[in-house]
Amino acid sequence: MATVVTMPEILAGSAEAAIQSWTVAPGQSVAVGDVLAEVETDKAVVEFTAEVAGTVLKLLVGDGETLAVGTPVLVVGTEGEEVPGTDPQPEPDPQPEPRPEPATVAPATGGASSTNGSGPARGRRFVSPLVRRLAQEHGIDLDGVSGSGPRGRVVRKDIDALLAERTTPAPTAPAPQARPEPEPAEATAPAEATVPDGVTREALSPMRRAIARRLTESKSTVPHFYLKGECRMDALMRLRAEVNAQQPVKVSLNDFVVKAVAGALLAVPEANAVWGGDALLKPEQVDVGLAVAIDGGLVTPVLRDVARTSVTGVSTAARDLAERAREGRLKQREIEGGSFTVSNLGMFGVTEFTAIINPPQSAILAVGTVAERPVVVDGALEVARMMTVTLSADHRVIDGAVAARWMQEFVRRVEAPLGILV
Amino acid sequence: MTRTRRIQPGAPWLEISSTAADWKAADPTLLVSMLGQLQLIRAFEETVLDLAGQGLVHGPAHSSIGQEGGAVGSVIGLRSTDAVNGSHRGHHQFLAKALTHVTGGAHAADDLVTAPVRDVLQKTLAEILGLAQGYCRGRGGSMHLQWLEAGALGTNAIVGGGVPMAAGNAWAQRHAGTSDLTVTYFGDGAVNIGSTLETMNLAAAWSLPLCFFIENNRYAVSTTVEEATAEPRLSGRGPGFGIPSYRVDGMDPLAVHLTMALAAERMRAGEGPVVVEAEVYRYFHQNGPYPGSAFGYRSKAEEAGWRDRDPIALLEARIAERGLLTEQQLTGLRGQSQAVMREVAGALTESDPDRADRRRIRPELWPDPSFVDVGVRGDASELAGQRMLDPVEHSGATRSVKFVEAVASVVGTRMKEDDRVVVLGEDVHRLGGGTNGATKGLADTHPDRVLGTPISENAFAGLGGGLALDGRYRPVVEFMYPDFLWVAADQVFNQIGKARHMFGGSNPVPLVLRTKIAMGSGYGSQHLMDPAGIFATAPGWRIVAPSTAADYVGLMNSALTLDDPVLVIEHVDLYGRRDEIPEGDLDYHLPLGKAAIRRRGQEMTVLSYLSMVQVALDAVEQTGVDAEVVDLRWLDRASLDWDTIGESIERTNNVLIVEQGVLGTSYGGWLADEIQRRFFDWLDQPVERVTGREASPSISKVLERAAYAGVEETAEGLLRVRAARGGA
Incomplete structure (x- = not known):
């Protein structure tokens, strides 16, 4: 069953991002964790990794396009499988087809991620709510972390130990976060038609936009x-x-x-x-x-x-x-x-x-x-x-x-x- | 062979009826005004039934048609400072009191509908329809009509539920030195209920100016009075309590008026309560526009017989006989009443744009949905300007007292400085300050404000509620044991707790309820509960649970200043403990919503209150767990110190709630739920709790100890939380 992968929300609150370049091509098989693309937001360029394994069936967008978070960007499935619809805006979460499954397959748990036998175990991984939040804040992948709490729950002591092992220890207190930034008045972008002769118009990269926005805000609001x-x-x-x-x-x-x-x-x-x-x-x-x-x-x-x-x-x-x-x-x-x-x-x-x-x-x-x-x-x-x-x-x-x-x-x-x- | 002698009750039991001479002698204005009020009420009730038939009255519309004579006859002679309260079928009682208030009881036949009269009718109808312009902002509806300025204390949807509150109002009237009186209206169904009978006893024992006005309409829904009691002459209840009792034809407004005049004379003279039983008849079923016969519990012939005795027809005939009004004037009263009700209904409803043949409520008249929780409690602004002191910040001199001495001292100081403070409960006036000495010395200095009550929690708790609503007094009610809250549950939760919100959100209800947890005292299954959990679920109540004598002083002063009902929980284990309180200062208030951290720690946050704070500290000591122990002090939803709790949880990430009492009614269940939703992302494990067991503690010492939580159980809890922190 094919999975439609959508543009991830790289940063909390980011509304859009661009595929800077694809590192996979249709027909290529990918494993969980393989890099699919470089994604550029207004703050960072990050590697976008696969969360499902399979064969890349189709890239739905090209390089350099800035897209809203949640926009479908590629389809992963089993080789030879048809891409569900050629519509550029496929249903975000296609329902499982009623096709009979081979008898040997364990009862489907319905998750789109369990596409093949190498999917995650059926059992739930126990992680305390606090650790869940800390892991997200510190960008820690909890796979492979063994929990020392009841029933193997990953608890604060486990993640504290993990953080302490890092070469550059993270701050013990959550780093001060920028408050949600007010959208400053956009620098007046001349419409394409008004570009005078002898001038080429170069679309702003997300980074250029971010620099413009943040430094304008800084210089105009910070004394x-x-x-x-x-x-x-x-x-x-x-x-x-x-x-x-x-x-x-x-x-x-x-x-x-x-x-x-x-x-x-x-x-x-x-x-x-x-x-x-x-x-x-x-x-x-x-x-x-x-x-x-x-x-x-x-x-x-x-x-x-x-x-x-x-x-x-x-x-x-x-x-x-x-x-x-x-x-x-x-x-x-x-x-x-x-x-x-x-x-x-x-x-x-x-x-x-x-x-x-x-x-x-x-x-x-x-x-x-x-x-x-x-x-x-x-x-x-x-x-x-x-x-x-x-x-x-x-x-x-x-x-x-x-x-x-x-x-x-x-x-x-x-x-x-x-x-x-x- | 034994010898018998007939004994007679001490109080008279009389049947009273009007005579031709009475009708001849009656003041013409009285007769015309009674007829005017009867017509207004009748037209009002017909309008309500009409709107109910169109589906525009949400909930029941208990019609009083057929019963108006009793209410009008009894109310029209009252002062505005006299008070009435009533039952679920109370439109006529409320309207009679409100109309008498705005007119002084004198209506002109040719100008029946003055502007104030029209205003009363519209605000009452608006309330019944649940609209913002109603007397209680649409909250009360048909069954909770209140207009304190007019002396209408509020009608009540619990049968007999308003009776104890009326006694509180009567106590305030008498104690304030007025000759005012209170009338509590209820029906034949309520006459057999505990609240009513307990209050008859209490009012008689204390000679309160309270009239128990029984509207005997013969049916409790469909159950006849003969089925419900072996003495269907319901005024017969009075003499057993030593209350003079009168029986009168309620279809005869003049007879009722004259009976009430007799009763009022006794009450105003300080001779105590009276019972008046008025025989009336509701022409319709319990609610809605159909006669009772349609439901098969009575005959059409019976209904026709009562309709022949209609109070309006009677008054019209007598007024015509005396030539007081012309035929045209008589029909004019009916016409004016119907016209004003059409006008009033028209102001509140409009034709439905979707269904041309139907009407609907004018949409702009509904209350704003955001009003839903406004006024569950007051805003505590009454604490502003009071001197605040948190004893943990006190650095001056202190003196050593026993905890229980601090209880009596602070209440005694308040009684001395504030004439409004009244203490009541079982044995609070004897035994050197009640069963534990918590009211020691108070009766000696203030015998008129320390009231030893009969054993009747519903009556005296409700009396306290009535006192609080009256506003002239601030009652301090004591329940000897917390479990008695179940005995008085209607008064505590349905009446006192809801009285502010239900009647529109602005009634102050300054009542303090003291009770003590007696775990470990061997009093068994029905005396040893911790009431915090139950009160925490009840809207309206604030709860404090002091763990030190110094906190007790500050919390009691804050409780006595707040305009909300406040439960003050005490514990027998604390009474005998020596403790330090600020020297020479019993006047400070403890800030609302302020917890105290009794021990700083990093491993986990322990939340506790009352005697269990020390138990938790002992268990921490014993186990060596580095727990932060928070003494909550204020326990209710509105007053809990979320800042302190949150700050601690965000640091420790682990929570243990420690309480002594049984699992089922525990306080911690509510608290744990709140915590997991507020602090989910800060928790490293589920919120853990230490409580007693499922069973209520037994008499047997061993079983009692096994049923509640102490140091050992708390230590186990601490270690359980520590183990789940992992790292092993």
Whole structure:
């Protein structure tokens, strides 16, 4: 019996998504868990995996189409089976055909997922309501998790153990979630007919739309203010050279900056908070977002618990996140949370710039290039390697004096970088 | 051979009838006004039957046609501050009281329908049709008509159910120093019911200005009065209770009026209650527009015989004889009455656009469905402005008292400072403060407001309800044991609990009901329940269950301030315990809906109340389970502290409800259901409960102990929840 697979709701509340590219073709057989397609929402590109096994009978939509969640996208069934109707909008849940089943088949339980013998066991898997919710929040697949509660129920202790095993432990408190975002007034999109000669119209990708929406909202609703700091980088550049000479993992300048950001947030905990409408939400640990430019836009994966991670650990994790960001393989939970982002345009030679806060975070640090500049030390002119950073802060959460103290702590750490290593 | 001597009841039992001389001497305005009211009521009832026949009256329409003479004759001489209440067949009683209120009992023959009269008729009909403009906003309908301003306390759909409440009103009238009186109307069916007979006894014992007005229409639905009792002369009930009793022809409004004048004189003079039995006849069946003979329980000849005695015809004849009104004026009274009822019905109904031959209720007149739960309880705004103190936050000096002393002290303080507080119950005035000393000293200082009652829970609970509704007093009723709630269930749940909502949502019902759980005292199967679960299912009631003396003080003060009925649960195990209360302060209120965390913990949330809070703490100590113990304090649906409960559950993810009493009527069943729906995604296992067993505790000490939950059972519960947390 064929199963019609519909566009999944990748993110809670997302109404639409696009098939970026199919990774299967009609006639191909798939197992549960095989990747069917890359699906792009306005926040992430994720792998869309099969929940039923069988043969792909038909792809109902092409690459790049943005579709409402729930739209049928492909049909999986047994090889040679007819696709139920050629209607592009087949019934969402075709009823089982009254065809006689082979006598050896166990009584059908009616689930569309039990298409063949390799379907799940008939018995119900016992999972406590709490664990069900936590698993969803943390993106944990409970298959194969053994439960230690009554009748094998998966209980909180089991999932806590699972979370603890992860290399990047998830926050113990649920990460602060963005409140449902109000739909901002759409940037006035000229109708196709009005495009003037010599201009090509390029449809917005979901990511471009998301960037437009979120940053417009941030800049128009979050009261930004800015602080500039100058850092003398000679000591750090020396230290970095020494570190990299001694180990295979090459630590970037930015890795040090991220560590210094986390250290400063730990020293000024008032700055590690996000706006919660009627409260300030204060994370227990320091998670720092990393602005990563990718084709057609940018994403900000979040490094977890940076304060307790070594600089090489940060380096490894940052590289992994950046690579997977460029490949579109980030998981949704990896781009959520954190109170602070680092955006570095130094590699392009930018001296200094200001950045827009990435909501719902409350601050972003714009990092410029390291260049030799004349400085006056004790009345004498010297040449020093200098870096200019600009902090954008949400004044609802962080006041000027708090930001200034933070900046002091940051500059101090960068200028005396040994503290970052120990 | 024994010797016999005939003994006579102490109270007189008289049959009273009018004479030609009475008719000649009667005030013309009285006669004309009685006829006017009779015509208005008759036309009103005919309209109700007509609308019922068209299917526009939802529910029964108990017609009073044929019985109007008794009501009009007895009410027309009353003051607005005199009160009446009545039965399911009460349109005529209500209308007579409301019309007398707006006219002072004087109607002009040529201007019968004044604006206030028309207004009464429309608001009454609207109420019967269930419309928002009715006296009770459409909630009460035909059987719950109330207009307190006019002295109409509310008609009642429970046979005899309103009688105890009327006694409460009469107590308030007498104690407030007025000469006002109360009339409670009921029928031959209600005369055999416990509430009525208990109240006759109580009213006589306490000399209350209460008239038991029996409308003997000879049929309880289809059962005849002769089938129902061996003494069908129903006023014969009175002398047995020491109540002067009168029997009168209810088809003769003047005779009723004169009888009532005699009765009122006694009552206003403080000589106690009277029974008046008026023989009347309902021309139609129990409800609907068909005569009783159509149902075969009586003959057409019998009905015709009574119709010949119609009170309207009688008054018309006598008025004509005396030349008080012309023929034209007499027919004009009927004409005016019918015309106003057509007009009133027209204002409430319209022709049905779908069925041209039918009428329908004007759709805009229905109550808004969102009104459904409004006024189940008050909004507790009366607590605003009171001084609040949660004893857990008290840092000042304290003094040591026995719990039971705190009970008597706080009520005593309130009695001293507030003349409205009245304490009543069995033996509350003797034995050094009732059976446990909980009212110790109160009778010495306030003998007139500490009332030792006869053993009749229906009567004295209902009397408390009537006091609360009157508003001049705040009764504190005691049930010696919680199980007596079943004895008084009609008054507790049907009357007191529903009195605010049923009559429109705005009646304050400031009543405190105290009772004690006596588990472990050996009183057996019929004395040892925990009433919390039952009251939690009953609309209208608030419930508090203090576990400490300091909480008791604050909760009792809040209970006595609230305009809702509040059950205050006590426990014999707590009475003797020494406890600390704030020094020199018996006046603070404990905030509504505030639980207390008695022990912080992470493994699970234990929810408990009353004596079981300490039991839970002991079990936690014994097992070493790191449980958070929450003392609920306020137990009812509206007052429970969901913030504290929720915050705890979201942290611990495991819940154990601990209570002492039996499984069946347990409080935790309701609570567990609420929790699993509110916090499903926060639960790591089902909500677990510790309760007693299915059987009610027995007398045998061993079986009693086996039937309720204590430290051992609670410890088992804690370990059960711990085991289900897994990780092993």
